[in-house]
Amino acid sequence: MKSPATIFVGCLLLAGLAPTVQGIEPIEIEQGMYRVVAGPSGVVVYHGGTQLSLGSYFTVYKPDYKGNIVSIGELWKNAAVTRGPNRMEARADLPEGRARLRVEVTPDWIEVEVGISVAAGVEFGPREYAAFQIPPDLVVGGTVEVLNAAGSVTESKPVPATPTRGGMVRPGSMLRFHTADRVIEIRTGGGTNVYAFDARVEQYGKRGGLWVFSGLPVAPGYETTVTRRLRVIPPPEPRPVGxxxxxxxxxxxxxxxxxxxxxxxxxxxxxxxxxxxxxxxxxxxxxxxxxxxxxxxxxxxxxxxxxxxxxxxxxxxxxxxxxxxxxxxxxxxxxxxxxxxxxxxxxxxxxxxxxxxxxxxxxxxxxxxxxxxxxxxxxxxxxxxxxxxxxxxxxxGHTPSDDLGNPRDIGEKGGLVHAAAYLVPFDRFHEEHPEYFALQKDGKRLHRHPKATRFDVHLCLSNPDVQRVSAERLLVLMDKQPDRTFFGVSQGDGHAWCRCEECQALDTVPGKVMTDRLITYVNAIARFVAVKHPEKQILTLAYTKATSPPPIRVKPEPNVMVQFCPYPGRVYCQSHFFTCEKNVGGYEDIQGWFKLAPSRLFRMT
Ligand SMILES: [Zn+2]
Ligand SMILES: [Zn+2]
Missing domain, CATH: 3.30.379.10 (Chitobiase/beta-hexosaminidase domain 2-like)
Incomplete structure (x- = not known):
């Protein structure tokens, strides 16, 4: 009976690989124009007489970079290597994980696969993978192009002579470095995207160049793999002018x-x-x-x-x-x-x-x-x-951001949703007019808790002065952004709605369902700004059980549009439509809005 080891060797021979050797020496593979040397410096690549990659590295660090769990250096020190005429594979079991490097070289491309596993229960920190380290001289003066999975160019940037340090482009499925002599293309095998990292700084030493960079996915207890395929394409013929x-x-x-x-x-x-x-x-x-x-x-x-x-x-x-x-x-x-x-x-x-x-x-x-x-x-x-x-x-054909009123573009706080921070700025008014802000559970008007990490501006919506200040300030924003169409009028985020008697008197369920209170406030502002800007639209929110149900005593003005948000409290299931049994409340609400004022939810033009 054959021992398991013999069967293993037999399979390897069938696969065209020589028997396992304990490998410390770098492995060299050549096919056509490509020559690869895999060793402790990672994967060094040559094409013709030109060096395309100075090396590569991958590292799974311990938390806060305090040491390594898995790295190319550790892999190589402990590697068992198998090799064939056009491929090699190095594997190593490490104290807290495993690493694997597979390189395949063909006359048309080279492929590098890295397999990483971290033992279950081991805490790990940052992960880095520079699949190729391209010598700067090769690409300076050219461009780096990012392509998505569909093969469309999503970004294109020149590679400047002066180092910029750090990410040069946003990640994508493919990178192409274009120069007059060649195009170097790197494809990802799905999963993680790559970007170009400018490592032309002293700390990276001799291998500082343009790195094909990414993170490394890690799933404790399992192996995850990342594949990169590199090929050199002759430069395209200059495009004829048609x-x-x-x-x-x-x-x-x-x-x-x-x-x-x-x-x-x-x-x-x-x-x-x-x-x-x-x-x-x-x-x-x-x-x-x-x-x-x-x-x-x-x-x-x-x-x-x-x-x-x-x-x-x-x-x-x-x-x-x-x-x-x-x-x-x-x-x-x-x-x-x-x-x-x-x-x-x-x-x-x-x-x-x-x-x-x-x-x-x-x-x-x-x-x-x-x-x-x-x-x-x-x-x-x-x-x-x-x-x-x-x-x-x-x-x-979508609505662009420059058609949306935005206080931040004029240096103020607030945004399209939760606009209260702009409409009545807390810092400007709260000392002189604490009554502009929402009465809280503790009997005081809205105030900042020193330890709170967020602060949501809630207004006393029933106060006529709050309505007036809000309307005047919205008018200022509209005057400053005359070519924009949609402007937000809404309460701050969170639950700090005003508990004063006047506000609660506007509610259909006092302190619980506050849509009538909100729409009363929004309508007052909408009527005011419509005089000067009848074409502009006011957006407000039907959001959480506070304002998801439609109002009962008031109806939004014609220049008010309601953004209905199917949200927990009224809608719990995001996998199904409103008709799901978990969404009964939200379904009732949106049907109510449609009945009350369909054109306030969406308008056909
Ligand atoms: Zn109030
Ligand atoms: Zn459902």
Whole structure:
């Protein structure tokens, strides 16, 4: 009968590997242009005569960096190594875990897999993995590009001659270092993303370069693996400059915007130019002009399309506020929105006409051609919903953050939700007017507890002066942010609602269900600001059992929109719809809101 050891060796031979050796010497593997030396310095990589990686390391530290549990050095000191013509594997059992390094080299790529396990019950701290340490000379002057799992570029940055130290780009599924000589591509095998870490500082010594960096997932008692595949791609041939023409063959001569175009109009024009270049390699110039937009060969973006007579104000009127018209004839084109935000949406609609698909933020498909024809089209569109605060992505038609009133942009506290901190600032008013703030359980008006880590501003909503101050301050914010649409009016977070008699008298269930109290306050402000800014919308919250049920005695003003939050207290199950038995309360609430004022929950445009 064969001993288990013999069977093991037999399997290895079948797999093309030599028998296990206790390996301290570095292992060298060569295939095609690639040569890898795996040893205590990690994985050193050469391609042709060029060194691509100075080494690598991985470490699972003890808490607070007080020593190592698993590391490349410990692995190598204790490793049992197996190797074949194009692969090697080193494994080691360590006092508090195990480590494994597998390298495979083919003529087309090299792959490195690291397997880590920390024994159950062992406390561990930070984990670091620099899969490759790229010599700086190789990439300075080039660019580093981040790609997502779909293969779309999400970020691109130059590699400067001066070290920046630390993360250079946000993590992604793939990194590409582009230089005139080559592209070095590193793919991840799922799981952890990688980023480029600029380690060109003294403390990292000779191996300080551009590191392909990430954390290491650790699940105590189990092995977790991280895979990185590196390949070198010859630099792409310079892109031929193609052509962009209208249907009758007239070349696209210029993208025109008006003199003094808004930021959104300029941005829209630049996006149009950038996508045309991505498709056909031809860069069209953006030109601000006075009145003569609309000549053959022009693509007019924004208000200049109206002044040139290509799009009329009359046809834009029914598209209020975020709709647009895109009109391309056989020899010219124009895009204009009811406002400049619509112009941006319209430009993306035109870009889609050119064959581009926007799937999700950072995920898009761009066709390439040397001869782009801008197809004739006549689009008149507006979004289905007025308020579309989802990803803030303009390409997907979502409401952008610069359409939301924001006190922080004028240097004040507060935000779109829990706006009370802006509307009646505690520090400015509480000494002179403690009565502006909520009466608390202890019989005092709202005050800061010295030890509290957070402080939520709760107002005495029934106080007419609080309503007046809030309204005046909201008006100030609206005046300072005239091109924004949505502004928040709401109570602070938490449970410190006012317990005064006047406030509780407004409640349907005093101190428990406070929607009527809140809406009474919101309505007073909404009526005040509507005089000067009738187009602006006030957002408030139906949130927790305090304000989830609809009001009974009052109804939100027409310029008030209610953000209904399905939240514990009224909604407990997030896996199912409102009809789940755990969500009965919330279902009742939202049906009540719909009955009371459906257009305050969402509005079709
Ligand atoms: Zn009160
Ligand atoms: Zn459920």
């Amino acid at each position: 052509t962009a023409v209208f249907q009758d063959g007239t070349p696209v001569a210029r993208v025109v915007i008006r003199e003094g175009a808004t930021e959104r109009e300029q941005f829209a024009a630049e996006e149009l130019v950038a996508y045309i270049e991505k498709i056909c390699g031809k860069r069209i110039e953006v030109r601000p002009i006075g009145t003569d937009a609309g000549r053959p060969g022009d693509l007019a973006v924004g208000e200049c399309a109206v002044s040139a007579g290509l799009i009329s104000r009359e046809e834009l009127a029914p598209l209020e506020r975020d709709g647009y018209v895109v009109r391309v004839t056989s020899d010219r084109g124009a895009v204009c929105g009811w406002r400049d935000l619509g112009t941006t949406y319209g430009v993306y609609a035109l870009i889609r006409q050119l064959g581009i698909t926007f799937y999700a933020p950072g995920c898009e498909a761009v066709p390439e051609t040397e001869a782009l024809t801008i197809p004739a089209c006549d689009l008149r569109k507006k979004p289905l919903l007025e308020f579309r605060k989802m990803t803030q992505n303009l390409k997907l």
